[in-house]
Amino acid sequence: MLTEAVPNESLQNEFNPLLSAEARFDEAAGRLGLDDGIQKVLRAPHMELTVHIPVQLDDGRLEVFTGYRVQHSIARGPSKGGIRFAPDVTLDEVRALASWMTWKCAVVNIPFGGGKGGVICDPMLLSPAELERITRRYIAQIFDFIGPQRDVPAPDMNTSAQTMAWIMDTYSMHARHTETGVVTGKPLDLGGSRGRPEATGRGCMIVTEQALRRFQLEPPETRVVIQGFGNVGGMAAKLMSRAGFKIVCIIEYDGAVYNPHGLDIIALQRHREHTGSIIGFAEAEEVDRDEALFLDCDVLLPAAKENVITSQNADRIRARILCEGANGPTTYAADSILADKKIFVIPDILANAGGVTVSYFEWVQDRQGFFWNEQLVNGRLEEIMVNSFRDVVSYAEKHNVNNRIAAYMLALDRVAFAIKLRGIYA
Numbered sequence: 001m002l003t004e005a006v007p008n009e010s011l012q013n014e015f016n017p018l019l020s021a022e023a024r025f026d027e028a029a030g031r032l033g034l035d036d037g038i039q040k041v042l043r044a045p046h047m048e049l050t051v052h053i054p055v056q057l058d059d060g061r062l063e064v065f066t067g068y069r070v071q072h073s074i075a076r077g078p079s080k081g082g083i084r085f086a087p088d089v090t091l092d093e094v095r096a097l098a099s100w101m102t103w104k105c106a107v108v109n110i111p112f113g114g115g116k117g118g119v120i121c122d123p124m125l126l127s128p129a130e131l132e133r134i135t136r137r138y139i140a141q142i143f144d145f146i147g148p149q150r151d152v153p154a155p156d157m158n159t160s161a162q163t164m165a166w167i168m169d170t171y172s173m174h175a176r177h178t179e180t181g182v183v184t185g186k187p188l189d190l191g192g193s194r195g196r197p198e199a200t201g202r203g204c205m206i207v208t209e210q211a212l213r214r215f216q217l218e219p220p221e222t223r224v225v226i227q228g229f230g231n232v233g234g235m236a237a238k239l240m241s242r243a244g245f246k247i248v249c250i251i252e253y254d255g256a257v258y259n260p261h262g263l264d265i266i267a268l269q270r271h272r273e274h275t276g277s278i279i280g281f282a283e284a285e286e287v288d289r290d291e292a293l294f295l296d297c298d299v300l301l302p303a304a305k306e307n308v309i310t311s312q313n314a315d316r317i318r319a320r321i322l323c324e325g326a327n328g329p330t331t332y333a334a335d336s337i338l339a340d341k342k343i344f345v346i347p348d349i350l351a352n353a354g355g356v357t358v359s360y361f362e363w364v365q366d367r368q369g370f371f372w373n374e375q376l377v378n379g380r381l382e383e384i385m386v387n388s389f390r391d392v393v394s395y396a397e398k399h400n401v402n403n404r405i406a407a408y409m410l411a412l413d414r415v416a417f418a419i420k421l422r423g424i425y426a
């Protein structure tokens, strides 16, 4: 697979998410005619923090891990964004992800800025107790920078509701009172929101349904290929299959399964629970995981990782609609290729915004101490996703730009407007 080979320098640049984020920012800011000063403010993160985290490992050795927290913007509210644990976390990646959170929150018009955090570590090589100690010490070190009014973390790659519970507890111990609103994506019993685990996948389904209308397609005749069967991809598959979509292929890191009549997603999930893999599922054919991205389908939903659709393979995509469940699955260089092929792109900062939207609901509920039923959560999520889809697509049509640049323009405009209203405190 291309992304696993050692890329040359121009591909390395293409795969740098910060450069992709900046290129789209430049294009959107240029089209908006934003003045240079505001562009400088929007481009630079509000604050960046690097911490070195000493942790005692289970065998008694002392190790030091490096962690980051970047607050890209606080113009429209506290910064908001997940924390990921991965061996290849870089400051550039965290910066890019933090800026995407600013634009994402602005696209769905919720009162947050953007932030992101990451710790360089390999969760596969660490025990749950070691991960708990890393989490708690990392939070103790960034304690002064986070808080319900400042910066509100959430889960991201390799962090879970359990990690969020440790974050809530550590923060609360330092604050000397229980503070549930400091973090979202918590377990239901600790101030989590109903509907949060499903929210990102549900949001993907809602915007896909909106896009289908443009193609006069109904779910039962819509063939969907999903990459990633985790939180986002797994939930999207489950909800979409329940809504009648034909999920014809699921691609995972160790292989892909295909059934042209539609996979039985519940049975596939059960199979993976029993065997640890989607491979070997009786009611499907196994296909090459790299080639599966290029299957003839109506909707391609990448929900695994960054840099999947690139200048090297975008011309082979055969979907009519690309719904970006993952953050940054398409590189900047691939955008124009998809546009030439007239693929309808639902960009990540819109498509996967269901997660942060229900995180916002969780934060509101925690601060009110009053919790909503699932129907209310899902209804409010649907209203926001449908309105945001309409805003982005009509902006694209009005300004004759692609959906991604329209989403960036809409977001930049909203954040710039907030900065102008607040004024620059000097």
Ligand code: NAD
Pocket: 155, 156, 157, 158, 200, 227, 228, 229, 230, 231, 232, 233, 251, 252, 253, 254, 303, 304, 305, 306, 325, 326, 327, 328, 352, 353, 355, 356
């Ligand atoms: P996850 O870890 O739950 O799921 C990712 C899945 O992708 C895993 O099953 C993994 O095995 C699979 N995968 C990894 N590499 C792969 C590869 N090369 N090919 C095929 N499959 C591969 O993570 P998640 O929370 O579902 O997040 C996925 C993406 O969605 C990330 O980009 C994340 O930043 C983004 N996202 C997540 C949320 C959320 O609420 N969880 C919200 C917005 C965006």
